[in-house]
Amino acid sequence: MLDIKKLSISYGKHKALDDITFHIDKGEVVGLLGPSGSGKTTFMNTVAGLIPYNHGEVLIDGLNPNEKTKGYVSLLTENNAIPKWMSVEDIRSFYIDMYDDFNENKFDSILQDINIDIPYSEKIKNLSRGMTQLLRLSLSIAREAKLYLFDEPLGGMDTLVREQVIDTIINNIDDNSTIIIATHLIQEVEKLLDKVIFIKKGQMLGIHDCEDLRFQKSQSIEKTFKEVMK
Numbered sequence: 001m002l003d004i005k006k007l008s009i010s011y012g013k014h015k016a017l018d019d020i021t022f023h024i025d026k027g028e029v030v031g032l033l034g035p036s037g038s039g040k041t042t043f044m045n046t047v048a049g050l051i052p053y054n055h056g057e058v059l060i061d062g063l064n065p066n067e068k069t070k071g072y073v074s075l076l077t078e079n080n081a082i083p084k085w086m087s088v089e090d091i092r093s094f095y096i097d098m099y100d101d102f103n104e105n106k107f108d109s110i111l112q113d114i115n116i117d118i119p120y121s122e123k124i125k126n127l128s129r130g131m132t133q134l135l136r137l138s139l140s141i142a143r144e145a146k147l148y149l150f151d152e153p154l155g156g157m158d159t160l161v162r163e164q165v166i167d168t169i170i171n172n173i174d175d176n177s178t179i180i181i182a183t184h185l186i187q188e189v190e191k192l193l194d195k196v197i198f199i200k201k202g203q204m205l206g207i208h209d210c211e212d213l214r215f216q217k218s219q220s221i222e223k224t225f226k227e228v229m230k
């Protein structure tokens with residue numbers, strides 16, 4: 001589903017990603033784990049087609065990131081905030097117009113499942129931070145995407161909302177879809193993950209099958225992450 005070959009990205013002289021190579025199969029849930037500034041957002045934005053690259057290659061289902069891949073890659077980041085003046089209905093309509101793969105029935109049912117009891121006429125500016133985050137996640141998940149990129153999906157949320165986010169991802173994403181979750185909150189997402197990629201200062205330190213790694217090290221992924229990042 002995703003092939004990354006010798007990918008490097010620089011901002012001026014600063015190398016944000018340095019010679020990254022890995023492969024992810026269809027249906028895998030992969031954690032991109034690294035501390036702040038390790039290049040996670042740069043990576044996600046590159047795969048989403050928002051950052052051009054000229055070193056290495058990114059192949060999503062055989063294609064370089066382009067308008068076509070944007071149609072089946074669903075990116076959730078802190079940066080794609082919903083304008084505050086919009087109502088829930090406005091943003092729902094926007095997604096219907098914008099994305100061919102947006103399933104409005106799925107969106108409605110996710111909102112019901114997570115008990116967000118808000119009228120569709122409500123403006124985003126009147127929603128709590130947690131509610132807004134859940135709404136953004138629901139929009140992203142309601143796309144029937146082949147590849148979901150969740151960049152710090154738990155950022156700024158309290159424990160209860162974090163659990164809701166994890167459950168919403170588990171309950172609403174098809175097993176055939178591929179998911180990459182970039183985060184430094186490993187304990188919270190660990191149960192979701194099939195594989196982990198460790199990244200530090202733009203360099204990939206390894207890609208591992210989670211079960212193998214837990215067995216090999218006899219400890220949680222979070223503990224191994226802390227050791228690796230020292």
Ligand SMILES: Nc1ncnc2c1ncn2[C@@H]1O[C@H](COP(=O)(O)OP(=O)(O)OP(=O)(O)O)[C@@H](O)[C@H]1O
Nearest residue numbers: 011014015016034035036037038039040041042043
């Ligand atoms: N637009 C930019 N211009 C210059 N440098 C940048 C830019 N965006 C990111 N960087 C730098 O590139 C490096 C990687 O940043 P990036 O945001 O990709 O990391 P991250 O792992 O997502 O961090 P965080 O978890 O804090 O968001 C950092 O050193 C950052 O300062």
